[in-house]
Amino acid sequence: MAQTDSTLLSAYDPDGYYCELHGLPNQPLIETEQTRRHLDRITLEQLRTRSADAERELYNFGITFTVYTQKDAVDRILPFDVIPRVISAADWKIMETGVKQRVAAINAFLLDIYGAGKVIKDGVIPGELIYSNPNYRPEMEGFAPPLGTYAHIDGTDIVRDHLGTFRVLEDNARTPSGVSYVVENRHLMQRAFPDLMAGVGIRPVSNYGDKLHEALAALAPKEVLDPQVALLSPGVFNSAYFEHIFLAREMGVPLVEGRDLVVEADDRVFMKTVAGYKPVHVIYRRINDDFLDPLAFNPDSMLGVPGLFAAYRKGTVALANAVGTGVADDKAVYAYMPRLIKYYLDEDPILANVDTHICREPEGLSYTLDHLEELVVKPVGEAGGYGITVGPRASQEEIESCRAALQADPANYISQPMVRLSVCPTLTDEGVAPRHVDLRPFAITGQSTWVLPGGLTRVALRKGSIIVNSSQGGGSKDTWVLE
Structure with a gap:
């Protein structure tokens, strides 16, 4: 165009x-x-x-x-x-x-x-x-x-x-x-x-950091009058590390990694600083559950904080989002x-x-297998657009590969009709075109x-x-x- x-x-x-x-x-x-x-x-x-x-x-x-x-x-x-x-x-x-x-x-x-x-x-x-x-x-x-x-x-x-x-x-x-x-x-x-x-x-968007800090501070133990919030990151090699830096800066809170935190004998969490240990009351964690605490979850994790989950259960520190939230994803x-x-x-x-067909259910699987060329098939646990088969645009080889995967593990998939997504004018090599x-x-x-x-x-x-x-x-x- x-x-x-x-x-x-x-x-x-x-x-x-x-x-x-x-x-x-x-x-x-x-x-x-x-x-x-x-x-x-x-x-x-x-x-x-x-x-x-x-x-x-x-x-x-x-x-x-x-x-x-x-x-x-x-x-x-x-x-x-x-x-x-x-x-x-x-x-x-x-x-x-x-x-x-x-x-x-x-x-x-x-x-x-x-x-x-x-x-x-x-x-x-x-x-x-x-x-x-x-x-x-x-x-x-x-x-x-x-x-x-x-x-x-x-x-x-x-x-x-x-x-x-x-x-x-x-x-x-x-x-x-x-x-x-x-x-x-x-x-x-x-x-x-x-x-x-x-x-x-x-409408403005620049107050996101203030709103986030206000909501997180409200999670602190009731007796804490001036809560210390920290953002816990896996570190520089994480795909969203820029965002971790950005959010910590916008909230005015420290950006920490697992090695920067320690849980003391009374199940209280402290941050290591040049002036000594400083208490932490709320953690916005950008680390998955598995890696959050090697004592509670994956024992091989080098990213988390030993004892953090016990402190969370005891109520001395709050975590956002809560452990186990991924079920809703x-x-x-x-x-x-x-x-x-x-x-x-x-x-x-x-x-x-x-409209969604649940392939773990016989009716949903049967419909999906009969209409593969018309549907978008998605693995239930993936994110980032990985593993998706877009039936109307897939090759016959891709369709058959998807069919085999569905039959091998139907509970891992859902299917949906291909929505005619809205477009917006976008600058392309050919000019301004719909995307x-x-x-x-x-x-x-x-x-x-x-x-x-x-x-x-x-x-x-x-x-x-x-x-x-x-x-x-x-x-x-x-x-x-x-x-």
Whole structure:
């Protein structure tokens, strides 16, 4: 799609998809009209020049992530597209209330399965789906975390279908990442494109660190008047290490590794400093359960803190997110979320799931095997876009390989129809063209739940691709929620 007309967007064609900037062909978005006018004042060459400057700035600031599967290109910047994704105030209200509802149900579900297990006894969800889950932690049974909250930081992946309806694609309640790009993308746009933002009322995102610190501090033991929060990182080789640095800086708290912490005989956690031991009351941990404490979980872990889990159970330190939260990330559990929302909240879901077939169930497996060429098949425990088979775009060899995997281990898979994901104008080598996008809003739960206005818009930069994950060649955009 070559760009030949006089304005930036005049040759842009959404190709029949719902467009985040234009809407539907017969229902153009009024709310984004000002942004479209601003974009049309910029030439394609100006956009390319300023885009190159923006990517250079990301690199110079060290805003990178790690791709473990590519030996020759491990550290790289997350590709940034300078054409923003715009969300109206009305659409955001739907999304915000829907995310809050979902987070409330997730926390009620986790508190229940590690407590009375009523949801299983009442037959709402199969017990084997919970107890056979590798992220289920029997060590948490009978323990209620501070404020009854498991998922203090939650990322909900949301797409928009061909009619413009929001649908939840998956939940990320364990250690959702990407919020650093949300804030840095906004700062970058403010520096590089002040003319594009002029006069557009956009809700701010720069207070995320303050909101996060406030929520985490509320988890501290009640007798502590001035809680010390710390962010626990696996270290510099972790793919999200930039984000760990960013969040610690935004909150004004120390970034620590396992070797920096020690648990004393009275089950209290201390941080080693040049001035001696300093107590720590709340830990935002970016380490998976397995590696958190070698005395409680993986004995070979060199990343965690011996005795940390015992201190957590005793209540001398709080952990966010709670141990065992990963059960809610499971894509098979996701299929039950509409029922769980109804069960715990007595409400219908505000944000619908994508229709899902559970392959551990005979009916779901049979349907999936009969319609492989039409469905997207996903392993329940994978993240980052790995292991997915997109039936309508897969080769016959890939279809048969997927069929064999399904028959060998059906419980490991779900399938969904291929959603016609919405698109957003994106700068490509050929000009401004439609590329598929999703959105990950971030919710913080302390005394109440707050949702960052916007979230991480990920964009599939490869033409025709619906896989937006950074590990699979995706990029990101600034997300504007209008006042």
